Each structure stands twice: as structure tokens, then as C-alpha cells.
Amino acid sequence: MLLPQEVIRAKRDGFVLSPDQIQYFVDGLSSGHFNDAQVGSMAMAIFQRGMQTQEIVELTKAMMHSGQVLSWPELDRPVVDKHSTGGVGDKVSFMLAAIVSACGAYVPMVSGRGLGHTGGTSDKLEAIKGFNVQPSISEFKSIVKELGMAIISQTDDLAPADKRLYGIRDVTATVESIPLITASILSKKLASGLDALVMDVKVGNGAMMHNIDDSVALAKSICNVANGAGVKTEAVITDMNQVLGFSAGNALEMIETVDYLTGKSRESRLHEVTVALAVPMLVNTKLATGKDDAISKVNKVLANGSAAELFSKMIARLGGPSNLLENPWASMSKANIIQDVKASKSGYISAMQTRDIGMAIVELGGGRLANGQAIDHSVGLDQILPVGTKVEAGDTIARLHASTEDKANVATAHLFKAIEIGDQTPNESPVIYQTIA
Template structure:
């Protein structure tokens, strides 16, 4: 690709509030991926994008350039309609685990390329690696064969998909530009479009434990991504969902797998079941299967059969016991009343302090570490009732986690007003 551009001119255009041309965008994304544009130059451009934004056409072209930086998977050999889900991340958000096999049990194929946790939000691959033998890496041929046979794959994205995103993502993390909506939207959508799915449902989290703290921010991100999906021929809808309280009772790796299996067995916490079924209905409708009832597949065991097949296909033992933590500290209520709130962010940080998450992407995670809630907002409590427990392999991690978690739970004399889990649908 001939240049005709200087990185500094592209930076100046956006710095001064201008609109980047298609040619400028194509060149800068390609040149950065190849190492022609230096990290410090892309850092300056990312900051200019954060401060001055991008138009809809700019974001669409930027996304297309990121997709073009690598391969695009061809799922035409898969005999079922394909549909994927992406969550913007939260605390206790294990929904991918029961949702993927549930949707597969209902007749669609789910090509779920997932990531690892960083900071207070957990990663789907870290959770599944709690299962002995399960592997996150599959080849493209294995990916397509498993999609066709089992209908469900959860795995790491191959190095060939949107390499520009991998490079830019790492840069945003260390330059204070993670929050730029054009860059978040193009990062998520370039990977999802490159994976070849026919339809996509987005779970955009809102609240203290989410990346987007306000409904307005979340709505802007959701609308941007829904438009990007449409522009690239991928049917896309988004649900804005509440992340002020952790999802379910388990926060961590092995503990979230255990809770997911409870949901697949027809039990589990009501909020996890509600969101899993709501997203499954959206996915099935987007895949052209609007009349299939996902609730029935949870009740009759088909979703569990699908889970076991998916885990086995990637080398895992679905019957292996989950690892348990050596240290367990139970925290009890010091007053009567009702749980008024459980702050998702504080509980997410507590789980991270216990070893369930990582500070840097190369850090290991502890499989059994995490937080298990005994009470949720609205529950009555008496003095001495267990509120939550902290689990760790290393006892020295407990005090710092306790300091975070103790700020999370608030008890009041009256029960709080219930708030909806699904706030809004876009698309």
C-alpha cells in the first residue's frame, strides 16, 4: 500500500477536530499493524480520538480497516445459523458459560471467541480453565468442525483475527485511552465481524461494576455497535443490563463455573437465569429461530447435554470436581435489617485481591479464589447471618480483600426498591 501520508498529519487532523478520510484511516491502521507507525504516534492519535470523537462513517471505516488487518473466518460450512453474544464485562458475569450451550441446544451455532480477565472483571477463558483438561486454543478447522457438530465453541481468538486490534488494545490500556467509545466499539466489532458470525447480540453493562457507569454512555456505545454490525451485514441488537450488583452469588473462576452448571441443571440464582434466557431469546430471534423456547431446554436437560459435549470437545472433563480454596473467611451481619446494596465494583476488586483476577495480562490467576455471596439486595438479615465468604489459596490475600468487600455491602432498616435487570433494548 503506497503511503502518501505522514503519521503526524493524520494526528494533526484529529487533534484539530477534523474528520479523517477513508484513505488516511486505511493507511494508519495498516501502517501501525506493520510497525511503520510507532506506538507513540498511535498513542497521540488515540488520545485525539478520545478527546474529539469520530463520526459514524469514520468509526465504520476504522472498524473495516481493523478487520482487513487479518483474516475473516468463513463459517459457511456450518449447517446451522450462527449467532454470537458479546458482553462489555462485569462482576460475576458468567452468562457466556450457560448461554452458549443453551443456544446451541435450541438449534443455532455459537462461535464464541472470548478473552481473559483484567482488573476487577473476570475473563471467560480463565473461568473455563478451572475445568481439568479444558483448552482455550483451537485451530480454525477444529473451530468450524466443533461448531457444526456440537453447535458451541468458546475459545481464544486466533492470532490472525484483527491483529490491529490486539496491538491497539494493549496500547490503549497503558495510555489512558481505554474509554474512547469509537475505539471500544471498533475493537469489539472488528473481532466479532472477523469471526464470521451471521448475527450478534450485545450485552452492554451499566453501573458501578461496569465499564460504562451511566445509561447515556452505555446507550451511545450500544447504538454505535449496532450501527457497525448493520454496516457490515451482521444483524446486531443490544440489551443494556444492570451491573451495579454482581450477577449471581459467585465471583471468581471455579466458583462461577459451579454456578453456571447449576443454571444448566435447571437451578441457579434467579438473576443469572433471567439474563441467560433473555439473551438466548434475542440470539435465537436474530438467528431466525424466534419460536424456540430456551427455558424448555434448561428444564429438560438439553442445555446440560450441550454443555458436556462442548467441554469434552475441548479436552475438558465435565464430571471433574472443581478445585476448592484452602482459606475461607465468612463475614457475618452485625445488625438486623435488609441488604440495601452490594456494590459490584468493590466485590470485583475483592475477588481480584484474593487472586481471582490479574493486574497485568501476563499474571497467573488462582482457580479456587473468589467471593461467594450469601445475601443479595432485598434479602432480610439478622445479626450473625453470613453475608458473604472470601476464598483464597494464600491467607495473606484475605485482609486486603476484606477491606474492599466490607465497603460493598450496605444494610438498611427497610428493603430497597427492586430495579430491572434489563434496562433497555436497542436495535
């Protein structure tokens, strides 16, 4: 019998769900026939019991077809996208979409909001006054055709079943499930009508996957399902054992994006990840003949300013200012309290508990503790020193942005615990671990 509690019971008890049961669950997500408690219970059952590959395929297809599925017959160049499993300070989508589009691809990027301790691409864009992350599908398609790129939030038209499940996973401790991550990502991406996809699968203490084996398993799951669906997909496993870039927090990451695209500053690890993802996006769409050609094209569009110009045009076209590159703070709010976090002793920054840093930003108001909660786009960290930096007692290791003195003090205490200073130079971690096709 198809009742919500019976489908939940079946997965709770470790049974393989039938296509009909999976479709019933997805229909219930869209219609509300599964209430929030039941959706949370189903997510937990999947989290604990897992899913076989065919179940993940069925869940992906059902969520993909829960709304509109895009196609791009009018476009004369390949359609490609990227998705990250999320981390702290991960603003790669912004520069990557602009770079790859400036190299000749169409990039219709449908992004998500923050999950748990990780920041959301859509939330970061909403730090910009006037920016509309949810245009109509027709407007989205028009902007992609006109500019070559657009970054929007998941709409009610694209995989609406996943949109509801995504929000409930965030507040029910079921984010790190490989079947749910795979189906969530691919239901949106396959509904976007892509020719190729590149996955940035994070690994480390600030990622959903803390160890390399789990990251490889997720990468293979995504590649198997997506390639099986006819979308050329490659996954790059990248490090998330420290904040990516100099900043973490919505407005602050948009500032770093502008600095990166305009050449004002480019943090080396952030640049390495961006280039590593751009290469398969260009090679797999035949816009580059190989790795060296792809890197040359990336460097060219950064150097000549065409990637920055394209990003600026997209911001303006979706309701933001026309002068974001020239004066980014004019359209974003600054925090009330800005104060330095100083090293308590001399030594080397030996490690970061990156998830704890992300949660400190959530507690500042920069993320959500409940589904649908409003966030403070101004709070976060910048001027973050990377692991391996030698510091003296009293040196600034990061700068904190908070709404109140009390919140600043609480966050500072958490940061002292999360950023470790030791006597020895730490072993250098790789930025890129491996690639899976």
C-alpha cells in the same frame, strides 16, 4: 505525512481521521510500527476526543480485515453470537451459547480476557485444567460444525490488531471509550462470519457505562455499525449495579455455570438476563416464531439436559475433562483460604459498589494489573447475597476465596466498604432496561 506521532496528534487535536490514517494505525498495531506507548497514546486520544460514526466503521473494518475472516458456507443453520460489555460475575456466555446451540443455532463464540475490573470469558475457561482456549481456526470451525458451538479466546488469526489494542486498553484506563468498544467487539464478531448478533450492554456502577444515556449511546453505535455491515444485531441493556449471580471469580463462576445448566441452582437475575438474550438470538435467526416460542424452547433444552450435555461435550472436545458436570472441582483448583464475610450489623443489603468488588478480586490475583500477567483462577467470591436481602449482624453475606491470609484480610476490608447495609429495604432495580435494534 503518515507517522505514528502525527496520526496521534491529529486525533489528540480533535480532527476526523481519514481512512488512510486509520488503516495506518491498524497496520501499525499488527506490525509493531506503533509501539506500546504510541498505542496507549492513540487510545487515550480516541477516548478523549471520540470518533464520528464513519471513523468507527473504518476502524472496525480495518481491524476486522487485519486477520482471517471466517465464512460458514457448509453450515445449514444460522450462525449467531452474543457479546457482553462486561461486568462482575457475568458468566452468561457459557449457558447462553449452550442453550441457543441446543435450540438449533451454530454459535462460534470468540471471547475476550478480563478488562479492568471485569472478568474475562477466556480466563474463566482456563480455570479448567487442560482446556485449550486457542485452538487453530480449522479446529475451531470443525468443533462448531460437529457440536454446534465452541467458545474460544481471540486468536492471532482473528482481528489480531484488536487483540493488541485490547490488552493495552486494559492497562491504560481507556476501556470505556464507545468508539474503541464498538470497533473492538465488532471487528471480532464480524470476522466470525455471523448471520446475527445480540449485544448485552451493561449499565451501572459495575459496568463500563455507568448511566443509561451512555449505555444507549453504545448500544446504538454497535447496532448502527453492525446492521450496516449486514449482520442483524440487537442490543439488550441489562443491570450491573450488583454482582450477577452468586459468584465472581474464574473457577467459582465455572462452578455456578455447571450448577445453572444442570439445574442445581439458578440465580433469578442471572436467569432473567440469559433468557432475555436468548430470545432475540432465536427470533432473529428464525429458530423461534416469537418471544413466547423462544422462551418455551429455552426452557425445554434446560429441562431435558441437552444444553448441559452440549456444554460438557465442548469442554471435553477442547481438552478439558469429560466429567465436568459430574465433578467440576476435579479439574479446577480451590483457593488456600476460604472464609466467610459476615454482616457487621443488621439491616438490608442496600447497595453494592460493584466495580470495587471486581477490583478486590483483581487484587486477590483473579485479574490483571499489567498486560499479560498470570492470574490465580481459584480466587474470588461465592455465596454472594443479592441487594435487598435482610440480614442479621454476623450473617454470612459472601464467602471469600484467597491465596493468603493477608490478601484475604485486605479483600475483606474492601468488601465491607463495597457491600452496604442499611435500615430500609432498597428500591428494586430493573434487571432489563430496554432493547435497541
